[in-house]
Amino acid sequence: MKKTVDDRLAALRGSAKRLDYNARSLAALENNPRCTLRALLDASGSDKTAIATHVGHPPSFGQSSFAITRGNAFEAMVKDNGCAELLRVLRETLHLTLPEVGYEDLNDVGGDGRSKERHERTEEVLLRAARGEGDGTLFDHPMLRLLIGGHKAYLEPDLVALRIDGRFHIVEIKSFPIIDEQADSTQVRAATTQACAYIIALRDLLGRAGIGEQAVSDTIVLVAPKDFTNRPTGAFVDARKQVAALTRQLSRIERIGDLVDLLPEDLTFDLAPDAEDRPRRPAEELTEALDRVLVTYRPDCLNHCEMAFYCRSRARAEASLDVLGPVVREQFGGIDTTTMVMGLARGELTPSEDQVEMAAALRHAARLRAELEDLGGAA
Ligand code: SF4
Incomplete structure (x- = not known):
């Protein structure tokens, strides 16, 4: 029998007690509306602080x-x-x-x-x-x-x-x-x-x-x-x-089933806690589960979301331009990673048709930088 959306959300959360939405979690959602991971963690009532902590990236925002x-x-x-x-x-x-x-x-x-x-x-x-x-x-x-x-x-x-x-x-x-x-x-x-x-x-x-x-x-x-x-x-x-x-x-939350339908059947963020509420699930396994879900990290997440350090580290590992924020991301439209930016700037990569203009600008910037460095070295 096909599982209902609620069954799938409960399976994502696993054995932990459901955490309800609050004004703060709704505000975080509004701050990064395209993020699938945040939407799923909230809709499933998962404990984001516990999950982020278990995978080695505890949140540090909040008031003293x-x-x-x-x-x-x-x-x-x-x-x-x-x-x-x-x-x-x-x-x-x-x-x-x-x-x-x-x-x-x-x-x-x-x-x-x-x-x-x-x-x-x-x-x-x-x-x-x-x-x-x-x-x-x-x-x-x-x-x-x-x-x-x-x-x-x-x-x-x-x-x-x-x-x-x-x-x-x-x-x-x-x-x-x-x-x-x-x-x-x-x-x-x-x-x-x-x-x-x-x-x-x-x-x-x-x-x-x-x-x-x-x-x-x-x-x-x-x-x-x-x-x-x-x-x-x-x-x-x-x-x-x-x-x-x-x-x-809020109306997107009502359509959470559309997102859930795209997930692998076996995906779960379960911490498998013991009687003392200590997670028993291996951290690497939980990280792998999180890595399977789309995130749209931006530096602003650090102010709003418990998962921010995990997502920042993931974006860095993927050399994603997301770590530099939406303004930079937009300027490099069509180029996704810092590796690609550097490759185009050094002339090591051949730009696609829609990257030609940006590649020329990057090579120019790289030349200017090299000249400035030469001047600095000569002074
Ligand atoms: S920190 Fe990660 S999970 Fe949270 S909103 Fe940003 S990208 Fe999404």
């Missing part, structure tokens, strides 16, 4: 405990006294009119912090607010939920603010600074991409109750420390493009 503590302290300060600082930012910096403000704490439900219970309460209060009932304006740590590839994923924004121009807005509180009204673009992009998952989940929640997606803005309110102080400031971030991109990614 110092940065996490600083971030939590900043968020607590912004939300202190019924979000007094946040309201000041919304009113003074972003010039919003918020005449009456209600505050709803959704960190737990009567002391119960389980995701399911918090989600039910979140759904109840947000739907009431959307219908103009209740007095909530600021919803602290609501628990949203999305069904992705048939599995529930719980997603938790810092805050949802209602009635900014009559619409829900996702508020992200971050501890990286906004200096002279500018923030680090990589960090802003990462924050925005996660917020997109919240926007889509909130639209889904309201949509199921017949409330249109216009009720949720795709402009995010970013709150962060101003200049080199601890005083919060705010900025609006337009997330329309990223919301559209993530929406496309």
Whole structure:
């Protein structure tokens, strides 16, 4: 009997517990939408950190405990006294009119912090607010939920603010600074991409109750420390493009069966853990399994994906131009490896018809470099 897509995904994961999608994994997916390995590891709920570690390339991204503590302290300060600082930012910096403000704490439900219970309460209060009932304006740590590839994923924004121009807005509180009204673009992009998952989940929640997606803005309110102080400031971030991109990614997950169909029947990322959860599968065998799946490595992966060091080492071993990033890759269109680039530059390879122009440019660059080296040697 032919296996279902779910059976194949479960076989890819093997005996480990399934890990669900979260805002971070969705953001990583959006950052490298063409990567088959990432799509399969996420869809199968495989433990990417454990897999990368076992094949000798443990991830090293993520915040230090110092940065996490600083971030939590900043968020607590912004939300202190019924979000007094946040309201000041919304009113003074972003010039919003918020005449009456209600505050709803959704960190737990009567002391119960389980995701399911918090989600039910979140759904109840947000739907009431959307219908103009209740007095909530600021919803602290609501628990949203999305069904992705048939599995529930719980997603938790810092805050949802209602009635900014009559619409829900996702508020992200971050501890990286906004200096002279500018923030680090990589960090802003990462924050925005996660917020997109919240926007889509909130639209889904309201949509199921017949409330249109216009009720949720795709402009995010970013709150962060101003200049080199601890005083919060705010900025609006337009997330329309990223919301559209993530929406496309989510529909691609629904078609994961197309990718699974192309895999060898026996492929698995199983770690075969023992009773103490230690992997028993030989690392070389797992590496071989990973090597059988297409990756589209780019340097940006180092900021987003647990598999980045494995993929970088693979791209280097294959002398792939991917290690140099998409801009270089694009410039060398039709040439895939650094070996080929060097061969054409040295005149050791005969270029194909569509490589003739690039080969001439490379030989010219190689000549210039040699001349400069001669000059340097003579000086
Ligand atoms: S690090 Fe590897 S698996 Fe992760 S997104 Fe990049 S190419 Fe894909």
